[in-house]
Amino acid sequence: MSAFIESYSFGNIVIKGNSYNSDVKIINGEVKPNWWRKEGHRLYPEDITDILESDCKVLVVGTGAYGVMKIDPTVEAACQEKGLKLEAYKTSEAVKRFNELMASGEKVAGAFHLTC
Template sequence: MIEAYSFGQMKIAGKIYSRDLKVINGQVVPNWWRKEGHRLFSEDIADILQAHPEFLVIGTGAYGAMSLSPEVEEALKREAIEFEALPTGRAVDLFNRLWQEKKKVAGAFHLTC
């Protein structure tokens, strides 16, 4: 579960992260870099697609600056993975709710912009 989020920082299991990250099968994958900084492609979430969660929560940044390429949506639909892309603060709330409901949820979070 994510303990806190503020612009540029996220706290998980007592550790503070200051770079974009993913959460897959309850494990943090820190220092997440994407093919293009503010555009998400399926190769950027290949490890999430392989883990095949029930739900993927995408944090698009504090102000929603990161967008999804159409191929991401197609890949998630093809794999029958439900998803929601929201500004990161709202995405954290959704991720935590799904986590508490014991869903197999993954997260991909842009921490700034």
Template structure:
């Protein structure tokens, strides 16, 4: 459960993080880095895809600056993983709602 999000900070199950994260149902991977900071490419989510979520919720940053490459969209489609991409404040809300009933993972960019 994502408790709170504010630019550059997120609290998940009472634990504060100050770098980008991937949120799985049973764990949080902190210090998530992408090949290009404001672009989501297939290699940035390979680990996550192997987990086989039903839905991936991408937080594209406070103002939505992170873009998702067409190759990433195609990879997710080929794996039958639904993609929801929203600015991070909204992505956190969606994750909290969806994760109660679906196998969901969130990849969250905390700034920009």
């Protein structure tokens, strides 16, 4: 079985044969392109409302090639409240982790910042 996310490089991610040049979310295997946040380099609960409302059990966040995007503590609290396990990595590592979880059949969501 091929990886769900085929590749990632600064500013580009290839998912199931489609190339994206802006941040993306993936919820239950569905790609949500052109993901914008309230603040570009900070993640808040309102930026991931659709993930919080999903039945996913794990959220993998890609914080950018250099880990510049910070996760506000309110996101951790919101995930805990929903029983959603939060994992955050630089985006290249987040892609690997997301693919591992998808391959194992886990109900996983991803939120990937593609640049800094």
